[in-house]
Amino acid sequence: MTGPDVLVSRVHHPVTVLGPGRRAGIWFQGCTIRCAGCVAVDTWRADPGTAVPVAEVIGWLESIPEAQLDGVTVSGGEPTDQPDALAAVLAGVEALRRRRGGDPFDVLVFSGREPEWVEGLGRHLFTGADAVMAGPYVEALAGTSLLRGSDNQRLVPLTDLGTHRFTDDRLPPRQRLQVEADDEGLWMMGIPLPGVMAGLVRGAHDAGLVLRGRSWST
Numbered sequence: 001m002t003g004p005d006v007l008v009s010r011v012h013h014p015v016t017v018l019g020p021g022r023r024a025g026i027w028f029q030g031c032t033i034r035c036a037g038c039v040a041v042d043t044w045r046a047d048p049g050t051a052v053p054v055a056e057v058i059g060w061l062e063s064i065p066e067a068q069l070d071g072v073t074v075s076g077g078e079p080t081d082q083p084d085a086l087a088a089v090l091a092g093v094e095a096l097r098r099r100r101g102g103d104p105f106d107v108l109v110f111s112g113r114e115p116e117w118v119e120g121l122g123r124h125l126f127t128g129a130d131a132v133m134a135g136p137y138v139e140a141l142a143g144t145s146l147l148r149g150s151d152n153q154r155l156v157p158l159t160d161l162g163t164h165r166f167t168d169d170r171l172p173p174r175q176r177l178q179v180e181a182d183d184e185g186l187w188m189m190g191i192p193l194p195g196v197m198a199g200l201v202r203g204a205h206d207a208g209l210v211l212r213g214r215s216w217s218t
């Protein structure tokens with residue numbers, strides 16, 4: 001398989017906080033939207049050193065056993081900042097879905113673009129996705145809605161599967177975060193409720209932990 005490279009912040013499986021079931025997460029690197037209060041500032045810089053062939057990402061996805069893959073979540077960074085790579089990733093995911101047959105896994109994309117743009121001018125960029133959680137993060141509208149960092153964000157279903165899978169009763173609760181450790185430190189998946197990150201810093205300090213840096217802006 002040939003195709004463009006993609007700037008990738010990380011990939012992970014299983015992800016259980018960004019959609020229903022056990023999911024594969026693909027985080028794009030690079031975001032030009034730059035919302036105030038973003039919890040993923042480390043994904044803003046379009047670092048060429050993070051480039052990997054799309055085929056490698058799809059190969060990783062293919063290595064996940066069928067029974068352990070309920071969905072794929074593409075996030076970032078801002079996936080639409082890399083339109084060719086996004087198209088190639090979604091096409092590769094779609095091809096895998098066709099090869100596997102059976103119970104289809106769903107594909108959810110998080111984008112900071114406005115929902116109206118996702119439904120209109122940008123719609124072609126999401127071919128192969130079942131739903132897009134769309135809209136920039138707006139600190140003043142930070143709320144508690146499922147899968148949303150702020151209440152201006154809106155789920156845009158693109159297929160029947162997307163409409164079915166992303167009903168509220170299938171979604172993980174917002175208070176759940178997933179924390180993993182690697183050689184570079186701790187990293188967190190999920191959409192924190194307002195105040196959680198500040199509380200985490202206070203809790204770490206009270207417990208005598210020294211945080212050498214953090215990837216969120218507030």
Ligand code: SF4
Nearest residue numbers: 031034035038077112
């Ligand atoms: S919330 Fe998303 S769109 Fe907004 S700056 Fe962060 S990564 Fe970019």
